[in-house]
Amino acid sequence: MDFKKYKTFQVVADTLNLTRAADQLGYTQPTITLQLQSLESEVGHTLFNRVGKKTFLTPAGKLVKQYMDRTFALLEEMEEELRKLENPHGLLTVAAPEFYCTHYLSLIIHSYISQNPQVKLQLFSCDSNDAMKKVAANEADLAIIAGPCNNPSMESLPLGKEDLVLVTTQELFDKNDIQTLMKKYPFITYKSGSNIQRLVNACLEEYHYSPGSYIECVTDETIKRTVLYHTGVALLGSALVEEELKRGILTEIVRFPAKIETSMVILKKRLDEKNIHSFAEIVRRIWAEM
Template identity: 20%
Template sequence: MEVRQLNTLIRAAQFQSFSKAAESLGYSQSAVTVQIKALEEELGVRLFDRMGKRVILTAQGQCFLEYANSILDTIHNARRALSEDAELEGCLHIGTLESLCFFRLPGLMHQFRVEHPKVSLRVTTGSPEELIEKMERGQVDLICILDEPRYSNSWHKCNEIPEEVVFAASPDIDLGHPGPYRVAELLDKPFFLTERNANYRRTFDRFLASRQIELTPSLEISDTSFIIKMLERSSGISLLPRFAVAEPASRGDLRILEVSDFRLTMYRQMFYHKDKCCTREMDAFIQLASGPDLPLL
Protein backbone atom coordinates (compact mmCIF):
# COMPACT_ATOMS: atom_id res chain seq x y z
CA MET A 1 0.00 0.00 0.00
CA GLU A 2 1.44 3.35 -1.06
CA VAL A 3 0.73 6.89 0.03
CA ARG A 4 -0.01 7.91 -3.56
CA GLN A 5 -2.71 5.22 -3.73
CA LEU A 6 -4.39 6.67 -0.65
CA ASN A 7 -4.24 10.18 -2.15
CA THR A 8 -5.76 8.83 -5.36
CA LEU A 9 -8.54 7.06 -3.44
CA ILE A 10 -9.44 10.24 -1.57
CA ARG A 11 -9.47 12.36 -4.72
CA ALA A 12 -11.55 9.82 -6.67
CA ALA A 13 -14.08 9.69 -3.81
CA GLN A 14 -14.19 13.49 -3.73
CA PHE A 15 -14.88 13.88 -7.46
CA GLN A 16 -16.77 10.59 -7.97
CA SER A 17 -14.74 10.31 -11.16
CA PHE A 18 -11.43 8.67 -12.06
CA SER A 19 -10.88 11.12 -14.93
CA LYS A 20 -11.38 14.21 -12.73
CA ALA A 21 -9.20 12.68 -10.02
CA ALA A 22 -6.49 12.05 -12.61
CA GLU A 23 -6.71 15.65 -13.88
CA SER A 24 -6.39 17.11 -10.38
CA LEU A 25 -3.41 14.88 -9.53
CA GLY A 26 -1.61 15.24 -12.85
CA TYR A 27 -1.97 11.53 -13.67
CA SER A 28 -3.42 9.74 -16.66
CA GLN A 29 -6.82 8.14 -16.12
CA SER A 30 -5.28 4.71 -16.67
CA ALA A 31 -2.78 5.37 -13.85
CA VAL A 32 -5.64 6.15 -11.45
CA THR A 33 -7.48 2.98 -12.53
CA VAL A 34 -4.33 0.87 -11.98
CA GLN A 35 -3.73 2.36 -8.52
CA ILE A 36 -7.30 1.78 -7.37
CA LYS A 37 -7.32 -1.78 -8.77
CA ALA A 38 -4.04 -2.56 -6.99
CA LEU A 39 -5.47 -1.20 -3.74
CA GLU A 40 -8.63 -3.29 -4.12
CA GLU A 41 -6.57 -6.43 -4.81
CA GLU A 42 -4.38 -5.81 -1.77
CA LEU A 43 -7.36 -5.23 0.53
CA GLY A 44 -9.45 -7.98 -1.03
CA VAL A 45 -12.55 -5.79 -1.33
CA ARG A 46 -14.23 -3.66 -3.97
CA LEU A 47 -13.79 0.00 -3.07
CA PHE A 48 -15.83 1.62 -5.86
CA ASP A 49 -18.91 0.78 -7.85
CA ARG A 50 -18.56 1.88 -11.47
CA MET A 51 -21.80 3.51 -12.65
CA GLY A 52 -21.29 4.86 -16.16
CA LYS A 53 -18.83 7.74 -15.92
CA ARG A 54 -19.31 8.02 -12.14
CA VAL A 55 -17.64 5.98 -9.44
CA ILE A 56 -19.29 5.62 -6.03
CA LEU A 57 -17.66 4.30 -2.87
CA THR A 58 -18.98 0.95 -1.68
CA ALA A 59 -19.71 0.45 2.03
CA GLN A 60 -16.23 -1.06 2.42
CA GLY A 61 -14.77 1.83 0.43
CA GLN A 62 -16.46 4.39 2.68
CA CYS A 63 -15.07 2.62 5.73
CA PHE A 64 -11.56 2.50 4.28
CA LEU A 65 -11.74 6.18 3.26
CA GLU A 66 -11.84 7.15 6.94
CA TYR A 67 -8.71 5.09 7.59
CA ALA A 68 -6.99 6.57 4.52
CA ASN A 69 -7.61 10.11 5.78
CA SER A 70 -6.35 9.13 9.23
CA ILE A 71 -3.21 7.49 7.81
CA LEU A 72 -2.34 10.53 5.70
CA ASP A 73 -2.96 12.88 8.65
CA THR A 74 -0.61 10.77 10.79
CA ILE A 75 2.09 10.83 8.09
CA HIS A 76 1.70 14.59 7.68
CA ASN A 77 1.91 15.17 11.46
CA ALA A 78 5.01 12.98 11.66
CA ARG A 79 6.74 14.91 8.89
CA ARG A 80 5.70 18.15 10.49
CA ALA A 81 7.08 17.12 13.89
CA LEU A 82 10.42 16.17 12.32
CA SER A 83 10.71 19.46 10.44
CA GLU A 84 9.10 21.81 12.95
CA ASP A 85 12.21 23.91 13.34
CA ALA A 86 13.13 23.91 9.66
CA GLU A 87 12.63 27.10 7.67
CA LEU A 88 9.52 27.09 5.50
CA GLU A 89 10.42 26.81 1.83
CA GLY A 90 7.46 25.11 0.16
CA CYS A 91 4.73 26.53 -2.08
CA LEU A 92 1.47 28.25 -1.16
CA HIS A 93 -1.33 28.86 -3.67
CA ILE A 94 -4.08 31.23 -2.51
CA GLY A 95 -7.36 31.94 -4.28
CA THR A 96 -9.10 35.23 -3.52
CA LEU A 97 -11.40 37.95 -4.85
CA GLU A 98 -10.01 40.83 -6.91
CA SER A 99 -11.12 43.37 -4.26
CA LEU A 100 -9.45 41.47 -1.41
CA CYS A 101 -6.34 40.91 -3.51
CA PHE A 102 -5.97 44.60 -4.29
CA PHE A 103 -7.03 46.19 -1.00
CA ARG A 104 -6.39 43.62 1.74
CA LEU A 105 -3.82 41.08 0.61
CA PRO A 106 -0.69 43.21 -0.04
CA GLY A 107 0.00 44.03 3.63
CA LEU A 108 -0.55 40.45 4.71
CA MET A 109 1.57 39.04 1.89
CA HIS A 110 4.37 41.49 2.68
CA GLN A 111 4.45 40.41 6.31
CA PHE A 112 4.33 36.74 5.32
CA ARG A 113 7.25 37.28 2.95
CA VAL A 114 9.24 38.99 5.71
CA GLU A 115 8.70 36.05 8.05
CA HIS A 116 9.02 33.27 5.43
CA PRO A 117 11.10 34.57 2.50
CA LYS A 118 11.74 31.14 0.95
CA VAL A 119 8.07 30.25 0.46
CA SER A 120 6.90 30.45 -3.16
CA LEU A 121 3.60 32.32 -3.27
CA ARG A 122 0.97 32.19 -5.99
CA VAL A 123 -2.34 34.10 -6.06
CA THR A 124 -5.34 33.36 -8.28
CA THR A 125 -8.39 35.64 -8.40
CA GLY A 126 -11.99 34.80 -9.27
CA SER A 127 -15.59 34.91 -8.05
CA PRO A 128 -16.55 33.02 -4.86
CA GLU A 129 -18.08 30.24 -6.97
CA GLU A 130 -14.97 29.95 -9.16
CA LEU A 131 -12.69 29.86 -6.13
CA ILE A 132 -14.78 27.25 -4.34
CA GLU A 133 -14.66 25.07 -7.45
CA LYS A 134 -10.88 25.42 -7.58
CA MET A 135 -10.64 24.46 -3.91
CA GLU A 136 -12.91 21.44 -4.51
CA ARG A 137 -10.71 20.38 -7.43
CA GLY A 138 -7.51 20.75 -5.40
CA GLN A 139 -6.21 23.56 -7.63
CA VAL A 140 -5.57 26.01 -4.75
CA ASP A 141 -4.49 25.48 -1.13
CA LEU A 142 -6.62 28.15 0.53
CA ILE A 143 -9.38 30.47 -0.58
CA CYS A 144 -10.28 33.88 0.86
CA ILE A 145 -13.71 35.25 -0.09
CA LEU A 146 -16.05 38.08 0.84
CA ASP A 147 -19.65 36.86 0.96
CA GLU A 148 -22.55 35.86 3.15
CA PRO A 149 -21.46 33.14 5.60
CA ARG A 150 -20.66 29.92 3.72
CA TYR A 151 -20.61 26.43 5.20
CA SER A 152 -19.91 22.92 3.99
CA ASN A 153 -19.07 19.65 5.70
CA SER A 154 -16.28 19.34 3.10
CA TRP A 155 -14.46 22.51 4.18
CA HIS A 156 -12.43 23.75 7.12
CA LYS A 157 -13.36 27.37 7.88
CA CYS A 158 -10.32 29.19 9.26
CA ASN A 159 -11.93 32.53 10.08
CA GLU A 160 -15.00 34.68 9.53
CA ILE A 161 -14.53 38.44 9.90
CA PRO A 162 -17.31 41.02 9.33
CA GLU A 163 -16.83 43.74 6.72
CA GLU A 164 -19.21 46.68 6.28
CA VAL A 165 -20.41 47.48 2.76
CA VAL A 166 -21.22 51.16 2.22
CA PHE A 167 -22.51 53.59 -0.37
CA ALA A 168 -19.67 55.69 -1.76
CA ALA A 169 -20.09 58.71 -4.00
CA SER A 170 -18.17 61.37 -5.84
CA PRO A 171 -17.14 64.09 -3.35
CA ASP A 172 -19.03 66.84 -5.21
CA ILE A 173 -22.29 64.93 -5.76
CA ASP A 174 -25.40 67.01 -5.01
CA LEU A 175 -28.00 65.06 -3.02
CA GLY A 176 -29.96 68.05 -1.72
CA HIS A 177 -29.10 67.67 1.98
CA PRO A 178 -26.20 66.34 4.08
CA GLY A 179 -27.94 63.08 5.01
CA PRO A 180 -28.66 60.54 6.27
CA TYR A 181 -30.39 59.38 3.10
CA ARG A 182 -32.86 56.75 2.05
CA VAL A 183 -32.03 54.55 -0.92
CA ALA A 184 -34.91 56.03 -2.93
CA GLU A 185 -33.24 59.46 -2.71
CA LEU A 186 -30.13 58.15 -4.48
CA LEU A 187 -31.68 56.36 -7.42
CA ASP A 188 -31.80 59.32 -9.82
CA LYS A 189 -27.97 59.45 -9.79
CA PRO A 190 -25.68 57.28 -11.97
CA PHE A 191 -24.81 54.00 -10.26
CA PHE A 192 -21.49 52.23 -10.89
CA LEU A 193 -21.91 48.67 -9.63
CA THR A 194 -20.20 45.31 -9.62
CA GLU A 195 -21.68 42.73 -11.95
CA ARG A 196 -25.11 41.25 -11.27
CA ASN A 197 -25.13 38.24 -8.90
CA ALA A 198 -21.78 39.24 -7.36
CA ASN A 199 -22.00 38.91 -3.53
CA TYR A 200 -23.04 42.34 -2.17
CA ARG A 201 -24.57 43.40 -5.52
CA ARG A 202 -26.86 40.36 -5.27
CA THR A 203 -28.03 41.44 -1.80
CA PHE A 204 -28.69 45.00 -3.00
CA ASP A 205 -30.70 43.70 -5.96
CA ARG A 206 -32.83 41.62 -3.59
CA PHE A 207 -33.47 44.73 -1.49
CA LEU A 208 -34.59 46.71 -4.55
CA ALA A 209 -36.77 43.86 -5.80
CA SER A 210 -38.52 43.61 -2.41
CA ARG A 211 -39.58 47.26 -2.90
CA GLN A 212 -40.44 46.76 -6.57
CA ILE A 213 -37.67 49.17 -7.60
CA GLU A 214 -35.86 48.79 -10.91
CA LEU A 215 -32.35 50.20 -11.24
CA THR A 216 -30.31 50.21 -14.43
CA PRO A 217 -26.66 50.91 -13.54
CA SER A 218 -24.70 53.33 -15.69
CA LEU A 219 -21.72 50.97 -15.37
CA GLU A 220 -21.30 47.31 -14.42
CA ILE A 221 -17.80 45.87 -13.99
CA SER A 222 -16.10 43.38 -11.67
CA ASP A 223 -13.03 45.61 -11.12
CA THR A 224 -13.54 47.46 -7.83
CA SER A 225 -10.53 49.72 -8.35
CA PHE A 226 -11.96 50.86 -11.72
CA ILE A 227 -15.27 51.76 -10.06
CA ILE A 228 -13.40 53.85 -7.49
CA LYS A 229 -11.54 55.71 -10.25
CA MET A 230 -14.86 56.41 -11.97
CA LEU A 231 -16.34 57.79 -8.75
CA GLU A 232 -13.32 60.04 -8.25
CA ARG A 233 -13.58 61.48 -11.76
CA SER A 234 -17.32 61.62 -12.48
CA SER A 235 -20.47 62.12 -10.44
CA GLY A 236 -21.94 58.80 -9.36
CA ILE A 237 -22.69 56.35 -6.54
CA SER A 238 -21.55 52.80 -5.81
CA LEU A 239 -21.92 50.10 -3.19
CA LEU A 240 -18.50 48.85 -2.07
CA PRO A 241 -16.71 47.36 0.95
CA ARG A 242 -15.62 50.09 3.38
CA PHE A 243 -12.03 48.79 3.29
CA ALA A 244 -11.91 49.57 -0.44
CA VAL A 245 -13.05 53.18 -0.12
CA ALA A 246 -11.68 54.18 3.30
CA GLU A 247 -8.37 55.58 2.01
CA PRO A 248 -9.75 57.73 -0.87
CA ALA A 249 -12.52 58.92 1.47
CA SER A 250 -9.92 60.01 4.05
CA ARG A 251 -8.20 62.04 1.31
CA GLY A 252 -11.47 63.66 0.28
CA ASP A 253 -11.48 61.92 -3.11
CA LEU A 254 -14.66 60.01 -2.20
CA ARG A 255 -17.59 60.54 0.10
CA ILE A 256 -19.13 57.74 2.18
CA LEU A 257 -22.89 58.21 2.43
CA GLU A 258 -24.93 57.44 5.52
CA VAL A 259 -28.01 55.50 4.36
CA SER A 260 -30.68 54.75 6.94
CA ASP A 261 -32.77 52.04 5.29
CA PHE A 262 -30.09 49.73 3.89
CA ARG A 263 -27.17 48.37 5.91
CA LEU A 264 -25.06 45.46 4.79
CA THR A 265 -22.34 43.34 6.32
CA MET A 266 -20.41 40.75 4.35
CA TYR A 267 -17.86 38.35 5.85
CA ARG A 268 -14.25 37.69 4.92
CA GLN A 269 -13.87 33.94 5.16
CA MET A 270 -10.92 31.62 4.66
CA PHE A 271 -11.33 27.93 3.81
CA TYR A 272 -9.43 24.86 2.78
CA HIS A 273 -10.83 21.47 1.80
CA LYS A 274 -11.05 18.85 4.54
CA ASP A 275 -9.26 16.37 2.27
CA LYS A 276 -6.34 18.79 1.90
CA CYS A 277 -3.53 18.29 4.39
CA CYS A 278 -2.80 21.60 6.10
CA THR A 279 0.86 22.19 5.27
CA ARG A 280 3.17 24.22 7.48
CA GLU A 281 3.02 27.00 4.88
CA MET A 282 -0.79 27.00 5.00
CA ASP A 283 -0.81 26.96 8.79
CA ALA A 284 1.64 29.88 8.98
CA PHE A 285 -0.51 31.94 6.61
CA ILE A 286 -3.71 31.11 8.51
CA GLN A 287 -2.14 32.06 11.83
CA LEU A 288 -0.88 35.36 10.44
CA ALA A 289 -4.22 36.18 8.82
CA SER A 290 -6.10 35.43 12.04
CA GLY A 291 -3.77 37.24 14.42
CA PRO A 292 -4.83 40.38 16.34
CA ASP A 293 -1.99 42.49 14.96
CA LEU A 294 -2.84 41.87 11.31
CA PRO A 295 -6.64 41.74 10.92
CA LEU A 296 -6.30 41.70 7.14
CA LEU A 297 -7.98 38.49 6.10
Protein backbone atom coordinates (compact mmCIF):
# COMPACT_ATOMS: atom_id res chain seq x y z
CA MET A 1 0.00 0.00 0.00
CA ASP A 2 1.34 3.39 -1.04
CA PHE A 3 0.40 5.60 1.90
CA LYS A 4 1.56 8.69 0.01
CA LYS A 5 -1.24 8.24 -2.55
CA TYR A 6 -3.79 7.59 0.19
CA LYS A 7 -2.68 10.70 2.07
CA THR A 8 -3.10 12.72 -1.09
CA PHE A 9 -6.56 11.24 -1.52
CA GLN A 10 -7.48 12.10 2.09
CA VAL A 11 -6.43 15.75 1.74
CA VAL A 12 -8.29 16.13 -1.56
CA ALA A 13 -11.34 14.42 -0.05
CA ASP A 14 -11.22 16.86 2.89
CA THR A 15 -10.84 19.99 0.78
CA LEU A 16 -12.61 18.91 -2.42
CA ASN A 17 -10.35 21.46 -4.06
CA LEU A 18 -7.17 20.58 -5.97
CA THR A 19 -5.64 24.02 -5.52
CA ARG A 20 -5.97 23.97 -1.74
CA ALA A 21 -4.87 20.34 -1.60
CA ALA A 22 -1.77 21.20 -3.63
CA ASP A 23 -0.93 24.04 -1.22
CA GLN A 24 -1.27 21.73 1.81
CA LEU A 25 0.71 18.87 0.30
CA GLY A 26 3.34 20.89 -1.52
CA TYR A 27 2.64 19.11 -4.80
CA THR A 28 1.65 20.47 -8.19
CA GLN A 29 -1.90 19.85 -9.35
CA PRO A 30 -0.76 17.51 -12.18
CA THR A 31 1.12 15.40 -9.61
CA ILE A 32 -2.01 15.15 -7.45
CA THR A 33 -4.10 14.20 -10.47
CA LEU A 34 -1.65 11.43 -11.43
CA GLN A 35 -1.65 10.05 -7.85
CA LEU A 36 -5.46 10.01 -7.73
CA GLN A 37 -5.68 8.29 -11.12
CA SER A 38 -3.19 5.68 -9.95
CA LEU A 39 -5.17 5.11 -6.77
CA GLU A 40 -8.46 4.76 -8.66
CA SER A 41 -6.81 2.20 -10.93
CA GLU A 42 -5.52 0.35 -7.86
CA VAL A 43 -8.86 0.17 -6.04
CA GLY A 44 -10.87 -0.35 -9.21
CA HIS A 45 -13.34 2.44 -8.53
CA THR A 46 -13.83 6.08 -9.41
CA LEU A 47 -13.34 8.11 -6.25
CA PHE A 48 -14.28 11.63 -7.40
CA ASN A 49 -16.85 13.13 -9.74
CA ARG A 50 -16.82 16.69 -11.05
CA VAL A 51 -20.00 18.64 -11.72
CA GLY A 52 -19.13 21.97 -13.24
CA LYS A 53 -16.39 23.43 -11.12
CA LYS A 54 -17.29 21.38 -8.04
CA THR A 55 -15.71 18.09 -6.96
CA PHE A 56 -17.68 15.39 -5.15
CA LEU A 57 -16.81 12.06 -3.60
CA THR A 58 -18.40 9.04 -5.20
CA PRO A 59 -19.92 6.32 -2.95
CA ALA A 60 -16.64 4.43 -3.33
CA GLY A 61 -14.71 7.59 -2.48
CA LYS A 62 -16.77 8.10 0.69
CA LEU A 63 -16.08 4.51 1.74
CA VAL A 64 -12.34 4.80 1.10
CA LYS A 65 -12.25 8.10 3.01
CA GLN A 66 -13.89 6.51 6.07
CA TYR A 67 -11.22 3.83 6.19
CA MET A 68 -8.38 6.23 5.45
CA ASP A 69 -9.48 8.58 8.24
CA ARG A 70 -9.41 5.66 10.68
CA THR A 71 -6.12 4.37 9.30
CA PHE A 72 -4.29 7.70 9.54
CA ALA A 73 -5.75 8.33 13.00
CA LEU A 74 -4.28 5.00 14.12
CA LEU A 75 -0.94 5.86 12.53
CA GLU A 76 -0.87 9.19 14.36
CA GLU A 77 -1.72 7.40 17.61
CA MET A 78 1.13 4.94 16.99
CA GLU A 79 3.57 7.78 16.30
CA GLU A 80 2.49 9.50 19.52
CA GLU A 81 3.07 6.33 21.53
CA LEU A 82 6.48 5.88 19.90
CA ARG A 83 7.39 9.47 20.82
CA LYS A 84 6.50 8.69 24.42
CA LEU A 85 9.13 5.96 24.46
CA GLU A 86 11.77 8.62 23.88
CA ASN A 87 10.94 10.31 27.20
CA PRO A 88 10.09 8.98 30.68
CA HIS A 89 6.37 8.44 31.14
CA GLY A 90 3.87 6.27 32.98
CA LEU A 91 4.24 4.75 36.45
CA LEU A 92 7.52 4.44 38.37
CA THR A 93 7.50 2.62 41.72
CA VAL A 94 10.30 3.09 44.26
CA ALA A 95 10.73 1.12 47.49
CA ALA A 96 12.90 2.32 50.39
CA PRO A 97 13.14 2.41 54.20
CA GLU A 98 11.19 5.18 55.90
CA PHE A 99 14.26 7.28 56.69
CA TYR A 100 15.36 7.40 53.04
CA CYS A 101 11.79 8.20 51.98
CA THR A 102 11.45 11.19 54.28
CA HIS A 103 14.98 12.61 54.27
CA TYR A 104 16.21 11.94 50.74
CA LEU A 105 13.56 10.77 48.30
CA SER A 106 11.12 13.60 49.00
CA LEU A 107 13.65 16.08 47.57
CA ILE A 108 14.67 13.76 44.74
CA ILE A 109 11.06 13.10 43.72
CA HIS A 110 10.33 16.83 43.55
CA SER A 111 13.31 17.39 41.22
CA TYR A 112 12.50 14.35 39.09
CA ILE A 113 8.82 15.18 38.56
CA SER A 114 9.61 18.79 37.67
CA GLN A 115 11.82 17.45 34.86
CA ASN A 116 9.58 14.52 33.90
CA PRO A 117 5.96 15.59 34.35
CA GLN A 118 4.64 12.59 32.38
CA VAL A 119 5.83 10.17 35.09
CA LYS A 120 3.61 9.18 38.00
CA LEU A 121 5.74 8.20 41.00
CA GLN A 122 4.68 5.68 43.63
CA LEU A 123 6.71 5.34 46.83
CA PHE A 124 6.69 2.27 49.11
CA SER A 125 8.06 2.64 52.63
CA CYS A 126 9.44 -0.70 53.85
CA ASP A 127 12.62 -2.23 55.20
CA SER A 128 15.53 -3.04 52.92
CA ASN A 129 14.74 -6.76 52.68
CA ASP A 130 11.18 -6.12 51.60
CA ALA A 131 12.35 -3.43 49.19
CA MET A 132 14.62 -5.93 47.43
CA LYS A 133 11.82 -8.49 47.31
CA LYS A 134 9.56 -5.95 45.63
CA VAL A 135 12.19 -5.26 42.99
CA ALA A 136 12.73 -8.99 42.39
CA ALA A 137 8.97 -9.49 41.98
CA ASN A 138 8.63 -6.42 39.71
CA GLU A 139 6.38 -4.81 42.33
CA ALA A 140 8.91 -1.97 42.48
CA ASP A 141 11.04 -0.65 39.63
CA LEU A 142 14.00 0.11 41.89
CA ALA A 143 14.85 0.32 45.59
CA ILE A 144 17.12 2.22 47.95
CA ILE A 145 18.52 -0.11 50.60
CA ALA A 146 20.87 -0.16 53.56
CA GLY A 147 23.36 -2.99 53.53
CA PRO A 148 24.45 -5.48 50.89
CA CYS A 149 22.50 -6.92 47.96
CA ASN A 150 23.54 -10.46 47.13
CA ASN A 151 20.91 -11.18 44.48
CA PRO A 152 22.82 -11.96 41.23
CA SER A 153 19.91 -10.75 39.10
CA MET A 154 20.21 -7.23 40.53
CA GLU A 155 22.63 -4.40 39.88
CA SER A 156 23.70 -2.61 43.06
CA LEU A 157 24.70 1.03 42.56
CA PRO A 158 26.50 2.52 45.60
CA LEU A 159 25.20 5.85 46.89
CA GLY A 160 27.15 6.42 50.11
CA LYS A 161 28.39 5.14 53.45
CA GLU A 162 27.73 6.17 57.05
CA ASP A 163 29.05 5.27 60.50
CA LEU A 164 27.26 2.95 62.88
CA VAL A 165 26.70 4.57 66.27
CA LEU A 166 25.55 2.97 69.52
CA VAL A 167 23.23 5.51 71.15
CA THR A 168 20.86 6.10 74.03
CA THR A 169 19.11 9.17 75.42
CA GLN A 170 21.12 11.72 77.33
CA GLU A 171 18.75 11.21 80.26
CA LEU A 172 19.49 7.46 80.56
CA PHE A 173 23.19 8.08 80.02
CA ASP A 174 23.28 10.61 82.88
CA LYS A 175 21.40 8.33 85.27
CA ASN A 176 23.46 5.16 84.69
CA ASP A 177 27.05 4.19 84.29
CA ILE A 178 27.80 2.37 81.03
CA GLN A 179 27.92 -1.10 82.58
CA THR A 180 24.57 -0.67 84.33
CA LEU A 181 23.01 0.89 81.27
CA MET A 182 24.03 -2.01 79.03
CA LYS A 183 22.78 -4.65 81.46
CA LYS A 184 19.61 -3.00 82.67
CA TYR A 185 18.09 -1.75 79.43
CA PRO A 186 17.19 -3.69 76.28
CA PHE A 187 18.95 -3.46 72.94
CA ILE A 188 16.54 -2.07 70.37
CA THR A 189 17.33 -3.46 66.96
CA TYR A 190 16.05 -4.58 63.59
CA LYS A 191 13.80 -7.58 63.20
CA SER A 192 15.46 -10.96 62.70
CA GLY A 193 16.79 -11.44 59.20
CA SER A 194 17.48 -7.75 58.65
CA ASN A 195 19.74 -6.86 55.77
CA ILE A 196 22.35 -5.34 58.09
CA GLN A 197 22.01 -7.87 60.92
CA ARG A 198 25.44 -9.37 60.25
CA LEU A 199 27.03 -5.92 60.47
CA VAL A 200 25.16 -5.14 63.71
CA ASN A 201 26.25 -8.45 65.24
CA ALA A 202 29.88 -7.80 64.28
CA CYS A 203 29.78 -4.40 66.01
CA LEU A 204 28.26 -5.85 69.17
CA GLU A 205 30.92 -8.55 69.24
CA GLU A 206 33.65 -5.94 68.77
CA TYR A 207 32.27 -3.97 71.72
CA HIS A 208 31.88 -7.15 73.79
CA TYR A 209 28.22 -6.31 74.25
CA SER A 210 25.84 -9.22 74.69
CA PRO A 211 22.38 -7.74 75.36
CA GLY A 212 20.26 -9.49 77.95
CA SER A 213 17.04 -8.50 76.21
CA TYR A 214 16.00 -7.30 72.78
CA ILE A 215 13.25 -5.26 71.22
CA GLU A 216 12.93 -5.89 67.50
CA CYS A 217 11.47 -3.24 65.20
CA VAL A 218 10.60 -3.24 61.52
CA THR A 219 12.15 0.12 60.56
CA ASP A 220 15.08 2.22 61.69
CA GLU A 221 12.74 5.16 62.34
CA THR A 222 10.78 2.97 64.78
CA ILE A 223 14.02 1.99 66.49
CA LYS A 224 14.98 5.64 66.89
CA ARG A 225 11.59 6.63 68.26
CA THR A 226 11.72 3.75 70.73
CA VAL A 227 15.13 4.89 71.95
CA LEU A 228 13.87 8.46 72.29
CA TYR A 229 11.26 7.22 74.77
CA HIS A 230 14.17 6.27 77.10
CA THR A 231 13.61 2.57 76.43
CA GLY A 232 17.17 1.39 75.90
CA VAL A 233 20.12 1.52 73.51
CA ALA A 234 20.33 1.05 69.77
CA LEU A 235 22.87 0.78 66.98
CA LEU A 236 21.91 3.09 64.13
CA GLY A 237 23.36 4.83 61.12
CA SER A 238 24.89 8.20 61.96
CA ALA A 239 22.73 10.06 59.42
CA LEU A 240 19.58 8.90 61.17
CA VAL A 241 20.61 10.26 64.59
CA GLU A 242 22.81 13.17 63.58
CA GLU A 243 20.28 15.87 64.48
CA GLU A 244 19.39 14.32 67.88
CA LEU A 245 23.08 13.97 68.73
CA LYS A 246 23.72 17.64 67.90
CA ARG A 247 20.75 18.73 70.02
CA GLY A 248 21.91 16.61 72.96
CA ILE A 249 18.74 14.49 73.01
CA LEU A 250 20.73 11.36 72.20
CA THR A 251 24.26 10.62 73.25
CA GLU A 252 26.90 8.56 71.51
CA ILE A 253 28.16 5.56 73.49
CA VAL A 254 30.55 4.33 70.82
CA ARG A 255 31.07 4.90 67.09
CA PHE A 256 32.26 1.93 65.05
CA PRO A 257 34.62 1.92 62.06
CA ALA A 258 32.24 -0.37 60.20
CA LYS A 259 30.08 1.47 57.68
CA ILE A 260 26.51 1.01 56.48
CA GLU A 261 26.48 1.10 52.71
CA THR A 262 23.49 2.68 51.02
CA SER A 263 22.75 1.39 47.53
CA MET A 264 20.21 1.61 44.78
CA VAL A 265 19.21 -1.80 43.42
CA ILE A 266 17.67 -2.51 40.02
CA LEU A 267 17.05 -5.69 38.08
CA LYS A 268 19.88 -5.96 35.56
CA LYS A 269 17.51 -6.71 32.70
CA ARG A 270 15.66 -3.43 33.37
CA LEU A 271 18.65 -1.07 33.70
CA ASP A 272 18.08 0.55 30.30
CA GLU A 273 14.37 1.26 30.75
CA LYS A 274 13.82 4.98 30.26
CA ASN A 275 11.98 5.63 33.53
CA ILE A 276 14.40 3.64 35.65
CA HIS A 277 17.55 4.97 33.99
CA SER A 278 16.46 8.61 34.24
CA PHE A 279 15.43 8.27 37.90
CA ALA A 280 18.64 6.41 38.80
CA GLU A 281 20.72 9.20 37.27
CA ILE A 282 19.03 11.94 39.27
CA VAL A 283 19.22 9.87 42.49
CA ARG A 284 22.97 9.43 42.12
CA ARG A 285 23.52 13.11 41.34
CA ILE A 286 21.39 14.54 44.17
CA TRP A 287 22.52 11.94 46.72
CA ALA A 288 26.14 12.92 46.10
CA GLU A 289 25.26 16.59 46.63
CA MET A 290 23.45 15.85 49.91
